[in-house]
Amino acid sequence: MSIFRxxxxxxxxxRLDRDxxxxxxxxxxxxxxxxxxxxxxPEKARRDALVRFGNRTATREHVTSADAALLISSxxxxxxxxxxxxxxxxxxxxxxxxxxALGIGATVSVFSVIYGVLLHPFPYANVARLANLSxxxxxxxxxxxxxxxxxxxxxxxxxxxxGIATWDSQHLTVTGHxxxxxxxxxxxxxETFVTLGVPPLLGRNLGPSDxxxxxxxxxxxxxxxxxWQRHFHGDPAVIGKxxxxxxxxxxxxxxxxxxxxxxWGADVYLPEEAAQGGxxxxxLRPGVxxxxxxxxxxxxxxxxxxxxxxxxxxxFKVDIxxxxxxxxRNMGGTLYLLFAAVAMLLMIGCSNVSILLLAxxxxxxxxxxxxxxxxxxxxxxxxxxLTESLLLAFTGTGLGIVMAYQLLQLLVAWMPSGMxxxxxxxxxxVPVLLFTAGLALLSSVLFGLVPALQMAKPDIGQVMxxxxxxxxxxxxxxxxxxxxxxxxxxLTLVLLTAAGAAVRGFLHLLNVPLGYDPRNVVSxxxxxxxxxxxxxxxxxxxxxxxxxxxxALPDVVSASIAHNATPPHSGSEQRFELRDKPSSSPExxxxxxxxxxxxxxxxxxxxLLQGRTWSAGEVAHGARLVVVNQTLxxxxxxxxxxxxxxxxxxxxxxxxxxxxxxxxxxxWMQVIGVVGDSLNDxxxxxxxxxxxxxxxxxxxxxTQILIRTRVVPEPVLYSIRKQLxxxxxxxQTYGVIADLEKWIRDEPEWARGRLISALxxxxxxxxxxxxxVGLYSVLSYSVAQRTNExxxxxxxxxxxxxxxxxxxxSAGVSVGIGIAIGLVLSLGMNHIVASRVGITTSHPLxxxxxxxxxxxxxxxxxxxxxxxxxxxxxxxxxxxx
Amino acid sequence: xxxxDLQGTLDLLVLKTLAQMxxxxxxxIVLHIQRASEExxxxxxxxxxxxxxxxxxxxxxxxxxxxxxxxxxAKYYKLTPRGRHQxxxxxxxxxxxxxxxxxxLRYA
Numbered sequence: 002m003s004i005f006r007x008x009x010x011x012x013x014x015x016r017l018d019r020d021x022x023x024x025x026x027x028x029x030x031x032x033x034x035x036x037x038x039x040x041x042x043p044e045k046a047r048r049d050a051l052v053r054f055g056n057r058t059a060t061r062e063h064v065t066s067a068d069a070a071l072l073i074s075s076x077x078x079x080x081x082x083x084x085x086x087x088x089x090x091x092x093x094x095x096x097x098x099x100x101x102a103l104g105i106g107a108t109v110s111v112f113s114v115i116y117g118v119l120l121h122p123f124p125y126a127n128v129a130r131l132a133n134l135s136x137x138x139x140x141x142x143x144x145x146x147x148x149x150x151x152x153x154x155x156x157x158x159x160x161x162x163x164g165i166a167t168w169d170s171q172h173l174t175v176t177g178h179x180x181x182x183x184x185x186x187x188x189x190x191x192e193t194f195v196t197l198g199v200p201p202l203l204g205r206n207l208g209p210s211d212x213x214x215x216x217x218x219x220x221x222x223x224x225x226x227x228x229w230q231r232h233f234h235g236d237p238a239v240i241g242k243x244x245x246x247x248x249x250x251x252x253x254x255x256x257x258x259x260x261x262x263x264x265w266g267a268d269v270y271l272p273e274e275a276a277q278g279g280x281x282x283x284x285l286r287p288g289v290x291x292x293x294x295x296x297x298x299x300x301x302x303x304x305x306x307x308x309x310x311x312x313x314x315x316x317f318k319v320d321i322x323x324x325x326x327x328x329x330r331n332m333g334g335t336l337y338l339l340f341a342a343v344a345m346l347l348m349i350g351c352s353n354v355s356i357l358l359l360a361x362x363x364x365x366x367x368x369x370x371x372x373x374x375x376x377x378x379x380x381x382x383x384x385x386x387l388t389e390s391l392l393l394a395f396t397g398t399g400l401g402i403v404m405a406y407q408l409l410q411l412l413v414a415w416m417p418s419g420m421x422x423x424x425x426x427x428x429x430x431v432p433v434l435l436f437t438a439g440l441a442l443l444s445s446v447l448f449g450l451v452p453a454l455q456m457a458k459p460d461i462g463q464v465m466x467x468x469x470x471x472x473x474x475x476x477x478x479x480x481x482x483x484x485x486x487x488x489x490x491x492l493t494l495v496l497l498t499a500a501g502a503a504v505r506g507f508l509h510l511l512n513v514p515l516g517y518d519p520r521n522v523v524s525x526x527x528x529x530x531x532x533x534x535x536x537x538x539x540x541x542x543x544x545x546x547x548x549x550x551x552x553a554l555p556d557v558v559s560a561s562i563a564h565n566a567t568p569p570h571s572g573s574e575q576r577f578e579l580r581d582k583p584s585s586s587p588e589x590x591x592x593x594x595x596x597x598x599x600x601x602x603x604x605x606x607x608x609l610l611q612g613r614t615w616s617a618g619e620v621a622h623g624a625r626l627v628v629v630n631q632t633l634x635x636x637x638x639x640x641x642x643x644x645x646x647x648x649x650x651x652x653x654x655x656x657x658x659x660x661x662x663x664x665x666x667x668x669w670m671q672v673i674g675v676v677g678d679s680l681n682d683x684x685x686x687x688x689x690x691x692x693x694x695x696x697x698x699x700x701x702x703x704t705q706i707l708i709r710t711r712v713v714p715e716p717v718l719y720s721i722r723k724q725l726x727x728x729x730x731x732x733q734t735y736g737v738i739a740d741l742e743k744w745i746r747d748e749p750e751w752a753r754g755r756l757i758s759a760l761x762x763x764x765x766x767x768x769x770x771x772x773x774v775g776l777y778s779v780l781s782y783s784v785a786q787r788t789n790e791x792x793x794x795x796x797x798x799x800x801x802x803x804x805x806x807x808x809x810x811s812a813g814v815s816v817g818i819g820i821a822i823g824l825v826l827s828l829g830m831n832h833i834v835a836s837r838v839g840i841t842t843s844h845p846l847x848x849x850x851x852x853x854x855x856x857x858x859x860x861x862x863x864x865x866x867x868x869x870x871x872x873x874x875x876x877x878x879x880x881x882x
Numbered sequence: 883x884x885x886x887d888l889q890g891t892l893d894l895l896v897l898k899t900l901a902q903m904x905x906x907x908x909x910x911i912v913l914h915i916q917r918a919s920e921e922x923x924x925x926x927x928x929x930x931x932x933x934x935x936x937x938x939x940x941x942x943x944x945x946x947x948x949x950x951x952x953x954x955x956a957k958y959y960k961l962t963p964r965g966r967h968q969x970x971x972x973x974x975x976x977x978x979x980x981x982x983x984x985x986x987l988r989y990a
Contacts, residue, residue, distance in 0.1 A: 020957075021931075021935075023955070023957075024908065024931065024956070024957045025928075025931060027907070027908075027909070027954060027955060027956040027957070028907075028908050028909045028912075028927065028931075028956075030954060031907070031909040031950065031954065031956065032909060032927070034952060034954075035909075035913075053926075053927050054927045054928045055926055055927065055928035055929065056928065057928065059928075060928035060929070060931055060932065063929075063931070063932035064931045064932050064934075064935045066932075067932045067933075067935040067936040067939065
């Protein structure tokens with residue numbers, strides 16, 4: 002039968018009516034014609050025709066019902082009836098809808114993030130053949146290989162590569178405005194856009210013709226969509242206009258698409274090459290494996306390493322990695338863990354709907370038997386149940402979609418920054434939306450129909466006469482219930498233990514002693530342009546002028562120069578020697594070396610424990626005096642007598658014009674003081690030994706100024722920028738001046754910890770709620786069904802306690818089995834989870850705690866049905882027959 | 883005859899008519915049954931239409947509007963391949979019925 006035709010019939014109901022009327026009328030007219038032809042008078046002919054035809058109204062209705070009423074036309078009344086049923090049981094309806102919505106919303110949003118960040122972060126052509134040219138050392142560390150202009154050109158001729166894309170970034174200043182603006186520029190674009198194969202949004206892409214061989218590159222620039230929006234407010238007529246960078250005019254030739262991720266946060270792209278060089282992404286020739294490309298490249302890169310030994314790690318191997326390697330390494334563990342959590346939530350949701358529908362369907366057997374007895378066909382009953390299930394599924398799915406959008410916003414806002422390109426497209430993933438919606442539909446339809454199919458050929462007589470509705474259901478149905486409840490409990494327990502561990506880990510992070518006070522301190526990044534302040538004296542003076550100008554602001558308590566010493570990740574790991582204590586393993590004797598001024602410790606409120614720090618003059622002259630932290634002092638001089646001993650950091654070498662050093666920077670330096678430990682290796686690692694040297698010892702091309710303000714720093718930021726510009730009108734700061742509390746929040750461990758613990762906590766509370774509801778509904782329906790039986794038992798002398806035990810026994814067994822399986826799963830997964838995101842779930846208190854919590858919730862869920870059992874009056878229960 | 887049997891028979895008569903005559907409108911079917919059964923069978927004309935529509939929903943017959951010789955619009959029905967199958971089954975079961983009833987009547 003064509004259900005489609007029936008549906009169209011329904012839609013064209015009025016046309017259908019007219020059709021039928023016309024057909025019947027035609028019949029009568031034909032009969033009249035016939036009668037007239039046979040010689041009857043017109044009046045007789047008409048009367049005869051009508052008589053022969055019979056009752057016209059009744060016939061018309063019969064015809065109509067033959068056409069439409071069989072299946073479809075009454076669907077409206079089915080829906081109305083279904084809504085009435087659901088409204089009559091708001092608890093049931095709400096629980097089922099929420100179960101589906103939570104599962105769908107959570108799964109869709111998390112998968113959408115996974116798709117955007119892990120599966121498809123790079124919108125380039127043939128992205129599978131794009132790979133990052135990286136190196137690995139014997140310890141398994143992975144580095145991006147760095148190249149300069151000439152080397153780039155040689156790489157183009159490597160056979161294994163079809164094309165190369167370069168990334169080589171520097172900070173430039175957008176000049177010609179009142180406050181200089183920082184722009185992250187990617188240099189030496191060459192054939193990068195050709196290799197990536199992405200069309201521009203406006204204008205044209207940069208190409209090799211913009212940097213012709215042997216000639217000056219053209220003064221043209223391509224804007225990133227984000228910069229175009231920020232700086233030009235999305236002006237569509239921007240092509241051909243001029244952008245001034247470091248006082249040089251560039252003609253804008255193109256704008257990228259919005260989710261173009263090349264350069265992870267690039268603002269502008271330029272054809273000209275920068276001196277320092279950068280990394281390479283290659284497009285492999287079809288059929289060339291990573292191993293083959295590695296082998297071909299190894300000799301060439303070894304030659305490069307001989308030319309520029311500083312740019313390559315010792316004993317490196319070429320180790321080309323897929324483009325998504327880094328995002329996957331950064332976020333893969335976190336996101337797949339979250340996905341496992343939401344998948345569990347979805348499973349719990351679907352099984353919950355199944356439980357609810359099963360329990361309700363069983364409880365309604367009597368109603369169906371009655372309807373069947375008064376003439377409803379089994380088809381009609383199936384249809385009714387199907388309508389109800391579909392209504393639930395669609396409402397739940399709709400709500401789930403709304404939740405998915407909300408949750409996605411939260412996820413995006415809380416994703417750790419810097420772990421993946423900031424421009425990735427994270428949007429609701431339609432295939433997965435359809436998949437989960439389909440799953441929801443399937444589970445509600447399937448389980449909604451089980452009771453209906455059982456009822457398809459009910460023994461009406463038996464059900465009606467013996468009032469079977471009030472005895473225990475079939476064994477199979479009960480087993481299904483118990484299995485689903487146990488599965489829910491097990492999954493909930495797994496989620497709860499994971500959530501407990503995540504929250505514990507995050508609380509631990511929150512309570513880590515910092516060793517410094519991050520409140521009201523901001524860190525302003527100060528990049529210097531290429532080939533500026535190239536003498537040591539000029540650079541020291543310039544930095545000091547900048548610092549002094551900021552500290553002159555009324556709202557600033559203190560300002561200090563610190564090149565690389567903004568906690569919680571500070572200093573760079575360097576080898577050092579102690580003259581009095583030659584190390585047995587000099588390779589591994591390392592400390593975090595910081596370059597700061599004497600105000601650094603007071604700005605961060607790191608206590609001076611012993612000795613002194615430098616005077617301003619000592620800093621200005623690059624005196625060979627160092628301060629160490631407590632960890633270093635204790636480790637090498639446990640008796641507290643480190644002051645006066647001498648230390649050498651041998652790697653301190655100048656490489657002008659970028660890196661300048663004070664004379665004798667790699668000479669022995671005397672320890673003059675010990676300061677308290679402050680975090681220098683991130684939030685989740687113990688403090689490393691640290692050496693602080695005057696910042697003038699080593700001057701990189703740029704620094705940071707740490708500024709402690711009297712009030713919350715936000716209102717002061719603009720005046721800080723203005724003040725810096727008074728020293729040098731083109732001195733910009735890195736994009737955003739951030740306070741140190743934000744630096745902590747931006748730490749990957751912190752952001753990941755917050756994301757995982759908040760979401761896991763949310764998901765597990767949802768799971769707990771859902772399983773509680775599931776357990777409650779199973780139990781209360783079974784109690785309602787067995788009231789009669791319990792009445793008989795009591796009448797025969799069973800105590801209330803005994804009956805209570807019978808009533809709750811099966812639920813108890815389910816909960817017990819569920820908890821047991823959940824514990825095994827949690828402990829089993831402990832290893833996997835720990836290796837992926839560094840949280841352990843096996844903490845005995847957590848496991849014990851969540852098991853108890855589950856038991857309490859299970860107990861509460863059983864409470865109401867149990868009270869009902871206790872309140873059964875045997876007389877009434879028996880009389881209710 | 884019981885009601886059910888009558889209905890089954892009506893279906894059979896309609897299907898057979900369409901098989902013999904090709905396309906016909908409702909009135910034409912009534913006339914044909916009457917004529918072909920030599921006036922032995924007389925269909926109550928109104929009751930024909932619910933049956934026609936039901937058979938159409940079952941996919942045994944198909945319909946379309948066309949003009950009669952007297953230029954009146956009427957709905958014409960014709961047999962579908964599925965209808966042809968159904969006709970065969972209906973004929974067989976009718977034969978069974980007749981055979982059964984006859985055997986029973988002959989029982990002494």
